[in-house]
Amino acid sequence: MAGVIEAQIANKIQQSSPPSIFDCFTMTVQGRAPQNNVKCRLNKDLSAELWNYAGNRFTTLRATLSRQDIKEILDDIENANWSFDAGSYRKVKTVGLWRTVYDYNNRQLTYNNGMRAPEESVFCDKCGLLLRADCVTVDHHKPQVGGGPQAILKLFRALNLTKAGPEGHRGQQVWKQTSFAARSGAPKASGTQYDRYTMNDHGDLFLSLVNWATALASLEEKALNHVLNLRPMCIHCNTSKGNALAFI
Numbered sequence: 013m014a015g016v017i018e019a020q021i022a023n024k025i026q027q028s029s030p031p032s033i034f035d036c037f038t039m040t041v042q043g044r045a046p047q048n049n050v051k052c053r054l055n056k057d058l059s060a061e062l063w064n065y066a067g068n069r070f071t072t073l074r075a076t077l078s079r080q081d082i083k084e085i086l087d088d089i090e091n092a093n094w095s096f097d098a099g100s101y102r103k104v105k106t107v108g109l110w111r112t113v114y115d116y117n118n119r120q121l122t123y124n125n126g127m128r129a130p131e132e133s134v135f136c137d138k139c140g141l142l143l144r145a146d147c148v149t150v151d152h153h154k155p156q157v158g159g160g161p162q163a164i165l166k167l168f169r170a171l172n173l174t175k176a177g178p179e180g181h182r183g184q185q186v187w188k189q190t191s192f193a194a195r196s197g198a199p200k201a202s203g204t205q206y207d208r209y210t211m212n213d214h215g216d217l218f219l220s221l222v223n224w225a226t227a228l229a230s231l232e233e234k235a236l237n238h239v240l241n242l243r244p245m246c247i248h249c250n251t252s253k254g255n256a257l258a259f260i
């Protein structure tokens with residue numbers, strides 16, 4: 013079954029009958045930002061191109077995504093194993109990649125009466141306390157309210173759509189298992205924080221395609237509820253964590 017974003021793009025393509033030209037946008041932690049003197053074009057074969065644009069003419073080709081590239085990126089973003097929605101994100105506890113990254117395992121835990129029993133258990137990602145899995149909440153790393161752009165940039169980083177690659181273990185693990193990013197080899201150097209939060213030309217082109225199909229809200233929901241943006245947290249940390257937006 014096609015994902016939500018894929019369906020919105022397919023619908024837009026049907027209405028517009030390519031070749032289609034549309035505006036270029038990038039994203040910063042503040043949100044979507046228009047790019048002047050750059051345009052995007054979707055060709056008849058459904059490949060997309062990013063062009064420098066001057067005096068009503070396409071001048072220099074900056075980036076191309078083939079139809080297959082676009083399909084792979086969409087699959088990495090919204091395949092059912094990695095991506096949830098606001099109502100189903102707790103199911104991430106069953107995702108192998110997530111369990112590996114957070115060392116979610118069966119361990120012998122000690123009880124008050126000296127009994128030891130095997131329990132599914134995981135460490136709180138903030139304070140490090142080991143807890144039985146059913147005592148742990150699933151927290152959105154970038155918050156559901158206001159964290160959309162940051163969540164998109166974090167996801168794009170693991171898909172080779174930002175200038176610098178992922179810094180953390182989690183992003184690098186996802187990189188290795190994605191189709192589009194993995195084709196370009198090992199994760200790029202993590203670089204400066206600015207470059208980790210700045211999109212590359214492929215990122216701008218893909219985001220502009222999503223924007224053209226009015227699917228940005230769907231992308232935001234997918235990014236917020238993606239395996240990359242969900243982490244185990246104890247209830248104490250979850251209720252006292254303050255404003256996560258402060259820590260980009």
Ligand SMILES: [Zn+2]
Nearest residue numbers: 136139246249
């Ligand atoms: Zn904690």
